[in-house]
Amino acid sequence: MFTYFSFYFCFGQKRRSVDKTVSADDNNMCAIDLLATVAGHLSFESGSSLMSVDKLIEDHRVKKEVPEEEKPLMPVAFSEENPYQGSLSPCGFSSVINGKLEDDAEGFSYSGATDSCQVSNFSQDIKPVIDGDAVVSVGSTSRTQVPSIGNCASHGLRDDVNLFSRDDDENFSGYVRPRGTKNSPRSVPRIGDRRIRKILASRHWKGSSRHTDTKPWRNYYLQNQRSYPIKKRKYYDHISDSITDDYRLRTKMHRGSRTVSSMKGQGASFVSSNSHVKLRIKSFRVPELFIEIPESATVGSLKRMVMEAVSTLLSDGHRVGLMVQGKKVRDDNKTLHQTGISQDNNHLDSLDFSLEPSSEMPQLLTSHPLEHAYKEMLPVCEAATTLDNVLESDHHDSALFPSDSLGNNNMTEDSKAMVPMALTDLSPSGTLCRKSKRSEQQQQQAAQRRIRRPFSVSEVEALVQAVEKLGTGRWRDVKLRAFEDADHRTYVDLKDKWKTLVHTAKISPQQRRGEPVPQELLNRVLNAHGYWTQHQLQLQQNVNKQQQETPSQTEALLLH
DNA sequence: CTTAGGG
DNA sequence: CCCTAAG
Numbered sequence: 001m002f003t004y005f006s007f008y009f010c011f012g013q014k015r016r017s018v019d020k021t022v023s024a025d026d027n028n029m030c031a032i033d034l035l036a037t038v039a040g041h042l043s044f045e046s047g048s049s050l051m052s053v054d055k056l057i058e059d060h061r062v063k064k065e066v067p068e069e070e071k072p073l074m075p076v077a078f079s080e081e082n083p084y085q086g087s088l089s090p091c092g093f094s095s096v097i098n099g100k101l102e103d104d105a106e107g108f109s110y111s112g113a114t115d116s117c118q119v120s121n122f123s124q125d126i127k128p129v130i131d132g133d134a135v136v137s138v139g140s141t142s143r144t145q146v147p148s149i150g151n152c153a154s155h156g157l158r159d160d161v162n163l164f165s166r167d168d169d170e171n172f173s174g175y176v177r178p179r180g181t182k183n184s185p186r187s188v189p190r191i192g193d194r195r196i197r198k199i200l201a202s203r204h205w206k207g208s209s210r211h212t213d214t215k216p217w218r219n220y221y222l223q224n225q226r227s228y229p230i231k232k233r234k235y236y237d238h239i240s241d242s243i244t245d246d247y248r249l250r251t252k253m254h255r256g257s258r259t260v261s262s263m264k265g266q267g268a269s270f271v272s273s274n275s276h277v278k279l280r281i282k283s284f285r286v287p288e289l290f291i292e293i294p295e296s297a298t299v300g301s302l303k304r305m306v307m308e309a310v311s312t313l314l315s316d317g318h319r320v321g322l323m324v325q326g327k328k329v330r331d332d333n334k335t336l337h338q339t340g341i342s343q344d345n346n347h348l349d350s351l352d353f354s355l356e357p358s359s360e361m362p363q364l365l366t367s368h369p370l371e372h373a374y375k376e377m378l379p380v381c382e383a384a385t386t387l388d389n390v391l392e393s394d395h396h397d398s399a400l401f402p403s404d405s406l407g408n409n410n411m412t413e414d415s416k417a418m419v420p421m422a423l424t425d426l427s428p429s430g431t432l433c434r435k436s437k438r439s440e441q442q443q444q445q446a447a448q449r450r451i452r453r454p455f456s457v458s459e460v461e462a463l464v465q466a467v468e469k470l471g472t473g474r475w476r477d478v479k480l481r482a483f484e485d486a487d488h489r490t491y492v493d494l495k496d497k498w499k500t501l502v503h504t505a506k507i508s509p510q511q512r513r514g515e516p517v518p519q520e521l522l523n524r525v526l527n528a529h530g531y532w533t534q535h536q537l538q539l540q541q542n543v544n545k546q547q548q549e550t551p552s553q554t555e556a557l558l559l560h
Numbered sequence: 561c562t563t564a565g566g567g
Numbered sequence: 568c569c570c571t572a573a574g
Contacts, residue, residue: 453568
């Protein structure tokens with residue numbers, strides 16, 4: 001009868017606990033890293049250059065010697081009428097992706113009508129009736145940001161910036177490799193604000209991971225939280241959000257009505273005389289969505305990105321939290337009445353539903369807009385540390401986040417402002433705080449299996465694109481090329497995904513599961529797989545053959 | 561750390 | 568996704 005239950009799709013519930021220790025070193029690191037970051041920002045900004053498309057095309061055609069990086073590039077002859085035209089286009093991957101996004105927007109059934117509908121819901125702030133009574137309205141898309149967990153978002157971000165880059169790896173995806181762990185010399189600094197932001201975003205990861213993180217899965221947690229470049233932070237009002245709440249279902253309780261309107265038609269007997277509480281969820285906020293998209297992109301592609309981002313968020317497993325008068329209700333067995341959710345309760349004028357990170361999700365902190373990051377960095381850090389301590393007492397909910405602090409005072413009506421953003425990259429303090437949490441979290445949940453994150457179609461697209469070009473034996477390069485920003489996708493993941501893709505492509509459509517991958521993509525998978533498999537065989541044969549001849553010839557052949 | 565494959 | 572042998 002209550003929407004509340006409908007929303008209850010939780011997975012894990014372990015709460016991340018907190019490590020209180022934040023050393024002075026860490027604090028210093030904050031400042032230093034930030035400064036360094038800013039410096040990097042400035043220096044990068046001054047050297048931008050864009051190549052014209054024509055120039056690129058020219059370069060591509062004329063270019064004979066393929067950089068080492070590109071070596072096993074498919075033969076030119078093959079490109080005449082091969083299935084890899086796209087990958088050989090002057091703009092390479094970028095252009096393709098961009099093109100794809102736009103095409104998709106035109107009607108490519110990516111996620112179906114339902115999704116589109118949802119998108120429009122989000123953007124238009126309509127209020128669909130859910131589960132009889134509750135009304136959910138989703139708004140403020142204009143401030144929506146892409147989730148750090150998001151994947152599609154990363155594509156969009158990546159792809160639109162370096163639109164006019166060359167086809168070869170070096171210039172195509174010369175991403176900054178800010179993370180200390182990634183020290184590949186193969187990349188060159190990119191120019192433009194996105195890069196800057198990336199630096200900003202990544203610097204302190206380096207710092208934090210340098211201290212404690214050694215295990216891959218920890219890295220996952222770390223990077224998982226990275227948020228993607230933020231563009232218009234200035235719009236966001238001062239943000240203050242609970243430590244655990246990701247999103248928030250704001251509700252208003254309406255008292256007095258004994259019957260649920262939607263049930264009237266089904267017979268009064270069902271409604272009985274029991275007291276019913278009518279919940280009206282005024283808004284459903286989805287924070288931590290950062291979207292950056294070229295102006296030339298279509299509205300449809302934007303919607304799609306948002307949809308994908310939102311889907312990712314929701315599918316990643318969250319649990320619903322309920323707060324009554326600012327106090328979190330943990331006991332699921334309590335009745336609403338016992339909890340104080342009653343039509344007779346006069347002072348109960350608002351509830352708060354919240355989506356909390358499941359056990360597998362990292363703790364999310366919220367922070368202030370980027371513009372304030374510098375000034376408030378340390379204070380925020382300290383504050384958060386304090387919060388951490390309080391968290392330990394397990395009383396944080398009511399103590400630190402009385403209903404007022406949740407922002408329902410002036411936020412219930414409009415869905416504006418309230419765009420909590422994860423205290424991730426932009427504020428070094430976030431790193432510190434999260435790090436401190438994580439350290440204990442690590443002890444508690446030993447090696448935990450990562451969350452399952454089905455590949456989106458656009459991700460598959462990107463993967464296929466990269467593999468078409470790079471082949472099936474260079475997953476690290478594939479990763480760097482197409483998933484540099486998707487920190488939750490390791491090259492092993494990509495390899496595995498490719499494996500399953502090949503398998504998927506071979507089986508009948510009826511046997512496939514999950515989000516359907518466009519046949520066109522699967523065909524490309526098959527083609528590329530075949531091509532590279534053969535390529536490998538040839539290579540092997542050459543080796544064998546040459547081994548019987550002169551070694552020098554062998555080398556020559558291999559190099560060629 | 562990367563690859564390649566089985567689990 | 569995970570785990571691991573191997574390079």
